[in-house]
Amino acid sequence: MDIQIEKLTKTYGPQKAVNDISFDVKTGEVLGFLGPNGAGKSTTMKMITGYIGIEKGDIRIGGKSVTDPESNFKRHIGYLPENNPLYLDMPIIDYLEFCAALQGVEKAKIKGRIREMIGLCGLNREKHKKIGELSKGYRQRVGLAQAMIHDPEILILDEPTTGLDPNQIIEIRKLIRDLGKEKTVILSTHILPEVEATCDRILIINRGNIVANGTPETLRKQAQGNEVLKVRIEDAEAETIAKALNALNTVKDVDLVQREENLFEVQSVAQQSSKRNIFKLCVDKKWVLTELTPLETKLEDIFRNLTVN
Amino acid sequence: MHTIWTIAKRELATFFDSLIAYIILVLFLGFSGFFTWLYGNDIFLVGQANLRVFFNIASWSLFFFIPAITMKMLAEERKTGTLELLLTKSVSDRQVILGKFLGSILLVCIALAATLPYVITVSNIGNLDNGGTICGYLGLLLLSTAYTAIGIFASSITTNQIVAFMTALFIGLFFHIIFGVLAHNFTGSLGQFFDTLDLQSHFESISRGVLDSKDLVYFLSITLLGLYLGEWSLSKRHIS
Known part of the structure; x- marks a missing residue:
């Protein structure tokens, strides 16, 4: 019914x-x-x-x-x-x-x-x-x-x-x-x-x-907008890596989260994914990619965004 | 009708589950028995085999006990939220009111049935006026319907049982005493008016054995008005 x-x-x-x-x-x-x-x-x-x-x-x-x-x-x-x-x-x-x-x-x-x-x-x-x-x-x-x-x-x-x-x-x-x-x-x-x-x-x-x-998925997509990846790369200086990441054409913004561990948050250009480019970059430069995780917007965040104020 | 009966049955079962029914029965029988047989206006002094004394005492006991029966019917349900659950079943407001009304009237009937030994006793002493006795019980029943309807209305306007009890008693007081007193104090049409509203005079005329349609209409109007107001007060939740 x-x-x-x-x-x-x-x-x-x-x-x-x-x-x-x-x-x-x-x-x-x-x-x-x-x-x-x-x-x-x-x-x-x-x-x-x-x-x-x-x-x-x-x-x-x-x-x-x-x-x-x-x-x-x-x-x-x-x-x-x-x-x-x-x-x-x-x-x-x-x-x-x-x-x-x-x-x-x-x-x-x-x-x-x-x-x-x-x-x-x-x-x-x-x-x-x-x-x-x-x-x-x-x-x-x-x-x-x-x-x-x-x-x-x-x-x-x-x-x-x-x-x-x-x-x-x-x-x-x-x-x-x-x-x-x-x-x-x-x-x-x-x-x-x-x-x-x-x-x-x-x-x-x-x-x-x-x-x-x-549906939970569509809400997440709406709230998230651009793809955000958590990336950890070893075998190079943080600044060098940041510069190289920034140079990729699908990347919009790079955030250095932890300098000692070379941990970055990489935001892609709208409607594009940088996963393949980052992997290729590491292969080319002979860096080791130890972490590549897409950051999902949690339902809690969506809820807070929509209902606070 | 089935729904009304289901609600009434539950009310009655709750009375007997929670001891309220037993307390009220014992108090009612104790109170009316004490004043009928032992104290004051002694039934033996009348010199007639009738139960007029008992009917008078019982009208007073019911005046006090009925608000105690009805006070929790809607007030408690409103307070605990069970009213919401009840009214979202396939039940109308009217069926709820009528079910509760029927449940408490049944309890009153049980209390009145428990006084039948009085009738048997008196009929053994002398020649009992059967018509008068039946009319007396009918009068008590009609008085109970009126006070129950008032009690249910009082219970419907509050979430506090004590407030419901007091309100029912307060409204009842007008019908039981105040209109009668006013009827004595005024003359002419105003006195007539208050005399019409006085419950005691209607009750007495029935319990004397005179069945007048005027008295029946009086009790039925109070009952219907009380129940209607109760239903109206339930339905107010839709507006505010």
Whole structure:
């Protein structure tokens, strides 16, 4: 089921929490929703799930607007809110049964679905406890289980891996990736490696505006511009090498990073690579090339560039 | 309807899981039993086999206990954030309000059912007026629907249970006492007006065994208004 968001706007008092944003999410896609605190991620998610009303613009789920009272869109969505609110005084199984009943799972299938979710989310050992007796990680698993209990076509997860231990994080990420093959998933997170591990596409928003939208690779390319190489060459004076590198026609700029180790950062001219030229240069001069690494812009840098100020 | 019942069932289960239900049942029975059988306006002094004394006492106990039942229904959910989870399931605001309403009315019904031994006792002493007794219970039930609706509205406007309790009691106080007092202090149409608003007079007329459509309309209007305002206050999240 596709989600289309068109010119969505939401104002709290004088502040625009979400400002005229539009994007699409397709079936079989995991969208990573990034942004600093207060950027409007949760507000957008709340509007998609129907918790708060839409001020301007429209959200269409499977082609039907959420403002259409006939659409019954909530049944297709599984939602894990921020901070994972749960009824702490309820036993896990009763709670899952309650959620399944509300989401219209057939009575005969409820037991089976609960068993499946308990297995999938690794709750087997704790299943007879009350939710309030569980540790944070297990509560998070209950939160995921309630979101998926009715096998929804759309999953909206607000920071799904907070509070999980590293093994659980890997399991949950794998689960999200697997689910994302057939379903539409939107997940928000602060953990940038998580986005790279799970998401097909990244959407960065800042102060209610979309500042980046694309796969991790395209974002990197956009942010990076020219190729930067880390180069280490032995058997010559640093100055000599620097001069020779500068003379190459694909090189735009050379930075001497460490004089003792002859370590350089070489920036190429736009759209060109200097790797072959540097190698040839070393061969010609009989220098030894001990390091040649392309410097990738980290997602953290992209995030900082786009969202600071 | 199925959804409303699911929510009501959960509310009831939570009451009994968290001991609140037992505490309220024990207090309600203790309070109304003490004042009916042991203290003051003693049922034995009336010289008639009826439960009028009990109905009067019970109306006061319900006046205090219903806000205690309803205070956490929405305030707590709003505070812990579970309201967001609940309202993003395929559930409408109205179904949530009605489910919570039904859940607390069921608890009140259980409390009232637990007073049936009183009826049996009195009917053994003398010739019990069956119609009057049924009307008395009906009156208590109608009064409970009105106070529950007020309580749910009070719970919907805040995240603090104590504030919800006090607000419900404060609004209830007008219907239970203040309108009655004002009705006595004013004459003419203003007095008439306050008398119409006074809950006690409507309750008494029912518990005397007189079923008047006027009284039914009165209780149903308070109930519907309370529930409607509760729903309205839930839906306010869409605007701000």
